[in-house]
Amino acid sequence: MQTKIENVLNIKHISVVFDGFKALTDVDIQVKRNTIHFFIGPNGAGKTTLLDIICAKTKPTSGTVHFYPQNGSDLRLTGMKEYKIVNEGIGRKFQVPSVFVELTVIENMMLSLKGHKGVWNSIFYKLSKEEEKQIMTVLEKVGLEGRRDVPAGSLAHGEKQWLEIAMQLVQKPEIIMLDEPAAGMGKPETFRTGELLQEIKKDCTVIVVEHDMEFVKQIADTVTVLHEGKVLMEGDITDVLADQTVQAVYLGRGGERNAEH
Numbered sequence: 001m002q003t004k005i006e007n008v009l010n011i012k013h014i015s016v017v018f019d020g021f022k023a024l025t026d027v028d029i030q031v032k033r034n035t036i037h038f039f040i041g042p043n044g045a046g047k048t049t050l051l052d053i054i055c056a057k058t059k060p061t062s063g064t065v066h067f068y069p070q071n072g073s074d075l076r077l078t079g080m081k082e083y084k085i086v087n088e089g090i091g092r093k094f095q096v097p098s099v100f101v102e103l104t105v106i107e108n109m110m111l112s113l114k115g116h117k118g119v120w121n122s123i124f125y126k127l128s129k130e131e132e133k134q135i136m137t138v139l140e141k142v143g144l145e146g147r148r149d150v151p152a153g154s155l156a157h158g159e160k161q162w163l164e165i166a167m168q169l170v171q172k173p174e175i176i177m178l179d180e181p182a183a184g185m186g187k188p189e190t191f192r193t194g195e196l197l198q199e200i201k202k203d204c205t206v207i208v209v210e211h212d213m214e215f216v217k218q219i220a221d222t223v224t225v226l227h228e229g230k231v232l233m234e235g236d237i238t239d240v241l242a243d244q245t246v247q248a249v250y251l252g253r254g255g256e257r258n259a260e261h
């Protein structure tokens with residue numbers, strides 16, 4: 001029971017084989033509630049495949065993933081439909097931006113809040129005071145409250161990423177998964193994103209796939225290093241940076257962008 005309270009996600013013996021190619025082999029990872037947990041590793045290590053397994057975009061060849069929401073239940077995600085997993089409180093932001101550029105910031109937020117109703121219903125739908133407050137609270141959190149009526153297409157790259165994070169948050173997830181949120185950002189924006197995720201983890205668990213080691217160093221609680229589909233090591237960032245094998249297969253090969261050796 002203790003395990004369930006501490007852990008929000010239990011990834012057990014996950015293997016994925018694509019046409020004979022082993023993308024993941026016997027992966028065991030436990031993610032603790034209200035932490036920022038990174039999956040790092042060289043290209044092709046299996047990081048994105050692991051996110052795909054959690055949200056059921058990909059079915060594992062073997063193994064299970066269990067989610068322990070705050071209400072105390074034990075949900076087996078493996079075999080569940082993707083939309084059901086989203087409804088249960090697991091959101092994901094993909095690397096490719098998915099905001100509607102012609103719509104304003106607040107319209108994008110409305111769409112996310114009302115998602116299943118479709119674009120036009122959402123746009124013409126009149127927000128209740130409560131819903132508007134909910135959206136504005138999240139926009140304030142990501143620093144976009146002053147940009148609510150500008151088209152999302154006119155936002156700077158970093159602001160677009162923050163809007164996408166906000167679009168996840170407005171659905172009140174218990175876990176959000178982010179695929180390279182700092183990609184293409186300069187140092188100040190990356191740092192600001194780190195501060196934002198630290199704020200977010202107070203209410204939600206954050207899982208991040210990232211190559212930018214400065215960003216990982218800034219905010220990681222736990223780091224899992226994947227290599228050729230297997231967990232190479234797991235620990236805090238200091239242990240990971242000091243590990244000889246991690247140095248040899250990843251950090252020392254320049255697989256990341258900003259690591260200091």
Ligand SMILES: Nc1ncnc2c1ncn2[C@@H]1O[C@H](COP(=O)(O)OP(=O)(O)OP(=O)(O)O)[C@@H](O)[C@H]1O
Binds near residue numbers: 023046047050
């Ligand atoms: N649908 C698929 N069919 C066949 N092979 C796949 C499929 N999806 C991923 N792979 C392969 O599985 C391996 C792991 O890919 P994955 O995208 O998970 O790696 P990654 O660690 O996220 O890499 P990157 O840092 O480049 O994004 C790669 O060799 C990839 O080519």
